[in-house]
Amino acid sequence: MANKAYKFRIYPNAEQAVMFAKTFGCVRFIYNKMLGDKITHYNETKDNLNNTPAQYKADFEFLKEIDSLALANAQLNLQTAYNNFFRDKAVGFPKFKSKHKNHNSYTTNCINESVRLENGCLKLPKVGFVKIKQHREIPENYTLKSVTVSKAPSGKYYASILFEYEQVIIPTEIRETIGLDFSMVELFVDSNGDNASYPRYYRRKLDKLKKMSRALSKMKKFSSNWYKQKRKVAILHEKIANQRKDFLHKQSRQTANAYDLVGVEDLNMKAMGQALNFGKSVADNSWGMFRTLLKYKLEDQCKHFVTVDKFFPSSKLCSVCGYRNAELTLSVREWTCPDCGTNHDRDTNAAINIRNEAVRIATA
Numbered sequence: 001m002a003n004k005a006y007k008f009r010i011y012p013n014a015e016q017a018v019m020f021a022k023t024f025g026c027v028r029f030i031y032n033k034m035l036g037d038k039i040t041h042y043n044e045t046k047d048n049l050n051n052t053p054a055q056y057k058a059d060f061e062f063l064k065e066i067d068s069l070a071l072a073n074a075q076l077n078l079q080t081a082y083n084n085f086f087r088d089k090a091v092g093f094p095k096f097k098s099k100h101k102n103h104n105s106y107t108t109n110c111i112n113e114s115v116r117l118e119n120g121c122l123k124l125p126k127v128g129f130v131k132i133k134q135h136r137e138i139p140e141n142y143t144l145k146s147v148t149v150s151k152a153p154s155g156k157y158y159a160s161i162l163f164e165y166e167q168v169i170i171p172t173e174i175r176e177t178i179g180l181d182f183s184m185v186e187l188f189v190d191s192n193g194d195n196a197s198y199p200r201y202y203r204r205k206l207d208k209l210k211k212m213s214r215a216l217s218k219m220k221k222f223s224s225n226w227y228k229q230k231r232k233v234a235i236l237h238e239k240i241a242n243q244r245k246d247f248l249h250k251q252s253r254q255t256a257n258a259y260d261l262v263g264v265e266d267l268n269m270k271a272m273g274q275a276l277n278f279g280k281s282v283a284d285n286s287w288g289m290f291r292t293l294l295k296y297k298l299e300d301q302c303k304h305f306v307t308v309d310k311f312f313p314s315s316k317l318c319s320v321c322g323y324r325n326a327e328l329t330l331s332v333r334e335w336t337c338p339d340c341g342t343n344h345d346r347d348t349n350a351a352i353n354i355r356n357e358a359v360r361i362a363t364a
Contacts, residue, residue: 001164001165001166001167002164002165002166002167003145003162003163003164003165004142004162004163004165005160005161005162005163006136006138006160006161006163007158007159007160007161008122008132008133008134008135008158008159008161009132009133009156009157009158009159010122010130010131010132010133010149010157010158010159011130011131011132011133011157012127012130012131012157016127016128016130017157019066019126019127020127020149020151020157022062022065022066023066023067023070023106023126023149024104024105024106024151025099026062026063026065026066026070026071027066027070027071027073027074027106028097028099028101028104029060029063030053030056030063030071030074030075031074031077031078031096031097032096032097033056034051034053034056034074034075034078035078035094035096036096037049037051038051038078038082048082052075053068053071053072053074053075065126066126067106067108067124067125067126067127069107069108069109069111069125070106070107070108073106073107073108073109074106078094081094082094102153102234103150103151103152103153104150104151105148105149105150105151106148106149107146107147107148107149108124108125108146108147108149109145109146110144110145110146110147115144115146115147116144117132117134117138117144117161120132120134122147122159122161124147124149130159132159138163139165141165141166142163142164142165143163143164143165144161144162144163145162145163145164146161146162147159147160147161147162148160148162152234152238153230153231153234153237153238154231154234154235154238155231155234156238169302170302171302171304172260172301172302172303172304173260174260174261174304174359174362174363175260176258176259176260176261177191177259177260177261177262177263177355177358177359178190178191178192178255178258178259178261178262178263178351178355179191179262179263179264179350179351179352179353179354179355179356179357179358180255180262180263180264180351180354181265181314181315181347181348181350181351181354182264182265182267182285182287183195183196183347184281184282184285185198185200185281186198187251187285187287187290188287188290188351189347189348189350189351190351191348191351191352191354191355193345193348195347196251198247198285199243199247200284201240201243201244201247201284202240202244202280202283202284203280203284205236205239205240208236209233209236209237209240212229212232212233212236213233215229216229216230216233244284244286244289245289248286248289248290248293249293251290252290252293252294252297253297255294256294256297256298256301256303257301259303260303260304261303261304261305261306261358261359261362262294262298262303262304262305262306262358263306263307263308263354263355263357263358263359263361264291264294264305264306264307264308264354264358265307265308265309265310265312265314265354266307266308266309266310267287267310268310269282269287269288270282304358304362306358306359306361306362308354308357308358308361312353312354312357314349314350314351314353314354314357315328315346315347315349315350315353316328317349317353318337318339318340318342318344318349319342319344319349319352319353319356320337320340320342321337321339321340321342323337323338323339323340325337325338328346332346333345333346333347334346
């Protein structure tokens, strides 16, 4: 069985928006309450406390007014955070959720068709039928499992609906292959010598964003004008993010349809941005998001997505004869192989080597 999520925009009426706000608040409250009690109990007894949302409903009657599965999922999220901390201390101890957090969400599960799509609406427990903008049809063999309702900082509501379906995996014969080498400016350069020509949406809007953020910083915090300006900034950020996602979706779809195997390097983008002081460019490119989109699109078509180890010397190897240029530095964008005399563009040569290594891994 496989899972797939579809994200749709929803349009609640005034009453439904109030119920969403109440649910967001109760989910945050129960998470913080359970976390606080766990910490207090551990400090007193040095033992873990197994608490559930049900035991708080007698003291806090308002918890009975919302979907009980939303509270149950908050408990599961807290337990997951706890398990992650005790398994790996680097993850960090669970933190309390802030009331002023920009992004609110809750998750509910489908039990006995408590959640369903019907006549252009989404049925949700305690909320009823909410108008939805469904931009694609759901296959008949898909089973609805859960829904995550979220409110973006811009004030828009979304529903991420998770479906389960039976996937038949028939590996595709490898015929057309390509390697992609990350580029700070163009997003990537492929083994054919072409690049993605990424428009750099964040850089284009940076001056406008600075101006709006500067105006926000001069306003009194939590005042009426502060909230209005904050929403304007959030809308601009959302527009940049949507432009970026649209470009990455189209580029990944084009690549997934054209090739049977795609090879990429397994790069640590966060460390690269910090080490090279290119944090804005790395974040704007969203190479990690592009990889994620490309991977699931290829896997849906039973094609091959292969990651090459980050220590593989893709830039330093001659793609013609295999000579390794150990003295090659990051500032050198072109070099000539001393063995075979081939002149290489650094990025194109790296992409070719990534493609060849990915084919080797896939056929090994």
